[in-house]
Amino acid sequence: MTASTLTAPPERQVPPTATRSRFSVGRTARYALLLFFLVLVLIPVYVLLVTSFKGAGDAAPSRAWNLPQVWTLENWQLAWETLSPAIVRTLQMVVPAALISSFLGSINGFVLSRWRFRGADLVFTLILFGMFIPYQAVMIPLSQLVIDLGIPSGIPSLILLHVIYGLPITTLIFRNYYESVPNELIEAARIDGAGMLRTYGSVVLPLSIPSFVVVLIWQFTSAWNDFLFAVFFSSSQNGPVTLALNNLANGALLQNYGVSMSGALLASLPTLLVYILLGKYFIGGLMSGSVKG
Amino acid sequence: MRTYKRWLPPLLLISPTLVLLSVFVYGLLAVNVQTSMTDNHTSAQAAGVEPSVFVGLQNYLDLLGSDSFQHSLKNLLLYTVVFLVGTMAFGFLWAWLLDRPMRFEGIFRSVYLFPMAVSFVASGVVWRWLLNSNQGEQASGLNRLFQIVGLDFLQNNWWNNNSVGITAIAIPAIWQLSGYVMALFLAGFRGIPEELREAARVDGATEWKLYRHVLFPQLGPVALSAVVIIGHMSLKAFDLIMAISKPANYQTKVPAIDMYQLKASFDYASSAAVGSILLVIVAVLIIPYLVHLAREGRR
Numbered sequence: 123m124t125a126s127t128l129t130a131p132p133e134r135q136v137p138p139t140a141t142r143s144r145f146s147v148g149r150t151a152r153y154a155l156l157l158f159f160l161v162l163v164l165i166p167v168y169v170l171l172v173t174s175f176k177g178a179g180d181a182a183p184s185r186a187w188n189l190p191q192v193w194t195l196e197n198w199q200l201a202w203e204t205l206s207p208a209i210v211r212t213l214q215m216v217v218p219a220a221l222i223s224s225f226l227g228s229i230n231g232f233v234l235s236r237w238r239f240r241g242a243d244l245v246f247t248l249i250l251f252g253m254f255i256p257y258q259a260v261m262i263p264l265s266q267l268v269i270d271l272g273i274p275s276g277i278p279s280l281i282l283l284h285v286i287y288g289l290p291i292t293t294l295i296f297r298n299y300y301e302s303v304p305n306e307l308i309e310a311a312r313i314d315g316a317g318m319l320r321t322y323g324s325v326v327l328p329l330s331i332p333s334f335v336v337v338l339i340w341q342f343t344s345a346w347n348d349f350l351f352a353v354f355f356s357s358s359q360n361g362p363v364t365l366a367l368n369n370l371a372n373g374a375l376l377q378n379y380g381v382s383m384s385g386a387l388l389a390s391l392p393t394l395l396v397y398i399l400l401g402k403y404f405i406g407g408l409m410s411g412s413v414k415g
Numbered sequence: 416m417r418t419y420k421r422w423l424p425p426l427l428l429i430s431p432t433l434v435l436l437s438v439f440v441y442g443l444l445a446v447n448v449q450t451s452m453t454d455n456h457t458s459a460q461a462a463g464v465e466p467s468v469f470v471g472l473q474n475y476l477d478l479l480g481s482d483s484f485q486h487s488l489k490n491l492l493l494y495t496v497v498f499l500v501g502t503m504a505f506g507f508l509w510a511w512l513l514d515r516p517m518r519f520e521g522i523f524r525s526v527y528l529f530p531m532a533v534s535f536v537a538s539g540v541v542w543r544w545l546l547n548s549n550q551g552e553q554a555s556g557l558n559r560l561f562q563i564v565g566l567d568f569l570q571n572n573w574w575n576n577n578s579v580g581i582t583a584i585a586i587p588a589i590w591q592l593s594g595y596v597m598a599l600f601l602a603g604f605r606g607i608p609e610e611l612r613e614a615a616r617v618d619g620a621t622e623w624k625l626y627r628h629v630l631f632p633q634l635g636p637v638a639l640s641a642v643v644i645i646g647h648m649s650l651k652a653f654d655l656i657m658a659i660s661k662p663a664n665y666q667t668k669v670p671a672i673d674m675y676q677l678k679a680s681f682d683y684a685s686s687a688a689v690g691s692i693l694l695v696i697v698a699v700l701i702i703p704y705l706v707h708l709a710r711e712g713r714r
Contacts, residue, residue: 239422259694263446347534397532
């Protein structure tokens with residue numbers, strides 16, 4: 123249950139059974155059920171889309187589930203004006219955070235699987251433990267430490283935290299991946315006289331592209347969607363989009379669902395795009411992040 | 416001389432991570448426990464202007480003895496149970512329905528899984544609207560939908576309920592993570608050797624018997640992972656509650672919310688104690704699981 127789970131669940135290459143071409147009650151029922159659940163899952167999406175295009179004239183509760191009488195882009199405009207600075211900041215946070223923690227994770231994974239030292243397993247377990255702690259159990263001293271280190275509140279603090287607390291998962295994913303790299307490759311490089319860094323740089327790193335994609339996506343998504351660190355280490359003036367969105371939706375302003383739903387869609391677009399375009403790798407991250415150890 | 420050349424370079428390469436994690440995980444966990452055992456309850460103490468003294472386990476006793484924190488713990492338990500049962504049921508059912516090859520399989524799978532890519536805060540925006548507690552003429556959200564489809568009796572006040580309101584917050588959580596559990600179970604189904612299915616079919620097993628007696632029993636380890644992952648996620652519940660019912664709402668508060676509120680009021684000692692209690696709860700769940708995995712791995 124380790125390295126093999128890195129990629130998406132393989133499609134089973136089974137020839138369709140004989141019952142397939144026939145009409146069958148079981149199959150129809152299966153499709154009906156699947157379709158029913160599909161509609162159920164998409165209900166919130168319908169609400170988000172429809173409400174985001176509604177104007178003030180559609181505010182009556184009786185029209186809650188109706189299509190807009192007049193389609194308007196006003197909400198989207200307002201949401202964009204409010205959220206765009208935060209979206210830019212989130213990008214500035216997520217890209218370096220994902221790159222740095224992936225790179226460190228790759229080095230750690232290499233050392234812990236293919237250039238081992240005495241006690242490597244213990245060190246790995248100690249690193250892994252960082253993944254399971256509830257961050258509430260370090261939050262009070264952590265906020266003090268970040269201030270003491272003189273790191274500015276907002277994006278700089280958040281980059282640091284996402285890098286550090288991302289290390290266990292990135293290390294785990296790379297370690298599991300490198301375990302599947304044939305040892306002969308490493309040995310061959312060693313015999314040729316390549317040192318540790320040479321072996322990493324010329325043998326291991328070029329093989330790592332797929333797991334870099336998985337890890338980068340994983341880190342990108344989890345940092346983009348993070349709210350806990352955002353609340354404790356930034357404000358709506360210097361924080362990421364989750365915080366800005368929450369302020370927009372729950373702020374002192376009159377509750378305006380049209381604007382907040384446009385905002386929710388805007389804030390979700392990057393991660394949804396990644397999911398749609400790179401779904402296979404996204405699921406790869408999910409699987410390796412799930413089956414821990 | 417020769418030996419240290421073997422272990423020093425890898426250790427050096429990994430040392431940035433080791434230093435960072437020993438400070439930011441282990442060091443801070445220790446400091447947090449220390450803070451939780453002081454009388455650091457005021458902003459002057461929090462700022463270090465006034466001294467704090469050691470009070471042992473007093474803060475823990477106070478918290479565990481208070482109705483408010485017991486309410487949080489009860490909420491956390493309720494939330495976890497509903498969240499677990501919901502995601503396991505939907506996730507398992509969807510995986511089972513999708514296990515046999517079929518048309519449009521990819522579409523169903525992608526749609527079921529997509530809520531996972533969205534943040535709790537963003538989904539909280541729409542679920543806040545869906546879980547609006549207004550009923551009758553003023554109803555919107557799901558209550559209005561129930562009226563439209565003729566299920567009026569299902570209308571309720573959702574999270575605006577002191578004893579079980581928290582279970583309403585579990586609904587969006589189930590919506591977001593059932594697809595994840597489905598993906599885990601699907602990987603489990605696909606990991607079962609094809610020979611096992613063939614053998615059962617040759618023995619004349621019906622589809623149902625094949626699943627009931629051959630395939631389901633193989634999914635034990637996957638189910639265990641799913642329970643641990645969802646349970647672990649549930650114990651840290653915070654984002655959704657902040658987004659849907661706001662932190663000040665008594666009916667939906669859980670320990671992570673208490674931690675946030677206590678810190679905001681500069682009661683650092685109690686806030687740290689809540690954090691440590693959460694750590695203990697998570698450890699009770701995770702450590703046996705990790706030990707179990709390690710044993711399996713050795714076999």
